Amino acid sequence: xxxxxxxxxxxxxxxxxxxxxxxxxxxxxxxxxxxxxxxxxxxxxxxxxxxxxxxxxxxxxxxxxxxxxxxxxxxxxxxxxxxxxxxxxxxxxxxxxxxxxxxxxxxxxxxxxxxxxxxxxxxxxxxxxxxxxxxxxxxxxxxxxxxxxxxxxxxxxxxxxxxxxxxxxxxxxxxxxxxxxxxxxxxxxxxx
Amino acid sequence: xxxxxxxxxxxxxxxxxxxxxxxxxxxxxxxxxxxxxxxxxxxxxxxxxxxxxxxxxxxxxxxxxxxxxxxxxxxxxxxxxxxxxxxxxxxxxxxxxxxxxxxxxxxxxxxxxxxxxxxxxxxxxxxxxxxxxxxxxxxxxxxxxxxxxxxxxxxxxxxxxxxxxxxxxxxxxxxxxxxxxxxxxxxxxxxx
DNA sequence: CGGGTAACTTACTTACATGTAAGTTAGAAC
DNA sequence: GTTCTAACTTACATGTAAGTAAGTTACCCG
Numbered sequence: 257x258x259x260x261x262x263x264x265x266x267x268x269x270x271x272x273x274x275x276x277x278x279x280x281x282x283x284x285x286x287x288x289x290x291x292x293x294x295x296x297x298x299x300x301x302x303x304x305x306x307x308x309x310x311x312x313x314x315x316x317x318x319x320x321x322x323x324x325x326x327x328x329x330x331x332x333x334x335x336x337x338x339x340x341x342x343x344x345x346x347x348x349x350x351x352x353x354x355x356x357x358x359x360x361x362x363x364x365x366x367x368x369x370x371x372x373x374x375x376x377x378x379x380x381x382x383x384x385x386x387x388x389x390x391x392x393x394x395x396x397x398x399x400x401x402x403x404x405x406x407x408x409x410x411x412x413x414x415x416x417x418x419x420x421x422x423x424x425x426x427x428x429x430x431x432x433x434x435x436x437x438x439x440x441x442x443x444x445x446x447x448x
Numbered sequence: 449x450x451x452x453x454x455x456x457x458x459x460x461x462x463x464x465x466x467x468x469x470x471x472x473x474x475x476x477x478x479x480x481x482x483x484x485x486x487x488x489x490x491x492x493x494x495x496x497x498x499x500x501x502x503x504x505x506x507x508x509x510x511x512x513x514x515x516x517x518x519x520x521x522x523x524x525x526x527x528x529x530x531x532x533x534x535x536x537x538x539x540x541x542x543x544x545x546x547x548x549x550x551x552x553x554x555x556x557x558x559x560x561x562x563x564x565x566x567x568x569x570x571x572x573x574x575x576x577x578x579x580x581x582x583x584x585x586x587x588x589x590x591x592x593x594x595x596x597x598x599x600x601x602x603x604x605x606x607x608x609x610x611x612x613x614x615x616x617x618x619x620x621x622x623x624x625x626x627x628x629x630x631x632x633x634x635x636x637x638x639x640x
Numbered sequence: 641c642g643g644g645t646a647a648c649t650t651a652c653t654t655a656c657a658t659g660t661a662a663g664t665t666a667g668a669a670c
Numbered sequence: 671g672t673t674c675t676a677a678c679t680t681a682c683a684t685g686t687a688a689g690t691a692a693g694t695t696a697c698c699c700g
Contacts, residue, residue, distance in 0.1 A: 490648055498687095
């Protein structure tokens, strides 16, 4: 039995996929260990409790999102930032039919640890805050067009993306692109 | 021990609440039986397998939705129909922080029976079809305003409502009304 | 009032999930 | 080459879920 070179990473990678397709309570250490050819207890060595694993996963999502947002903010115009966001949502779904982390955890909100819930909240806020800021900026410089409060629009968009990924899994077709396309048509009505 | 007068209904009522707050795999027969003061096996008498219970629940949702749509179609103007839909989403959430059935089941799609999945699909299609038809009708008679394909708009709206209920549970505030308000502002821009 | 059936309870099986404790092995470090 | 430790495995404990079979009770019907 050759040992895994980077067990922790491999465990998190599997857990991540399982989380995004079956939810937090929808997978077990067994699912992970059997896929990696190791034993259950090996996972407990790296993540003593499932809550520890979940916490690590959500923090990972946060970090990744933070980096993507930081990059977008510094390097892209408003429209390119929004395009990249829509594109990422569609691609993530296309790759493996995955849910967004927040959507995948909503049914588990009652059972997860406070710290996990907190990180999830941060993750959601990260996206909404960035969207709000970007939409506002775009409206000011004429890049995008929409009515009402920028934060309301941001919440509307992020909720729709989350829901679209779920609906897409149900009827086996990528509605993410379709919903994104609808938003783009509305936001970009007047060519910049 | 006084027997329950209408056990089947009471079981379904409890199951429905549990489903919409914890997901299909997030509750057990034990949760229901303890709440009703009966034994686990009593539920198995009415619903031999959990799949039978789930099936009954989803079909119930379908029936209820069909009736609401039929009533709306026959008695309400386009704007009143949409208002009623938005209102219902917000109220359902306000009442008990519940998820919409489709949203509550997305993480279980891999494990539920084909017939359940099928009914869920029907439920989702019911709403989207009605929304599509209503939006199209409204655009033709000037009640509502939006750009692009009516079905895309319908999917966008229903996905956003589903997502909004989930986000609302996460950050403990009713974002459903907010998102609905944003849609209304956009759809009703020109007073009819 | 006696019997049959619907609606249960009791008691059990099987399977699986989380988690712990103690023992084992591979490899780096000296 | 021995030793120390990280990274495991083996074995077990506990809890809980789904489901079944057989027995029990309440009640309506003739």
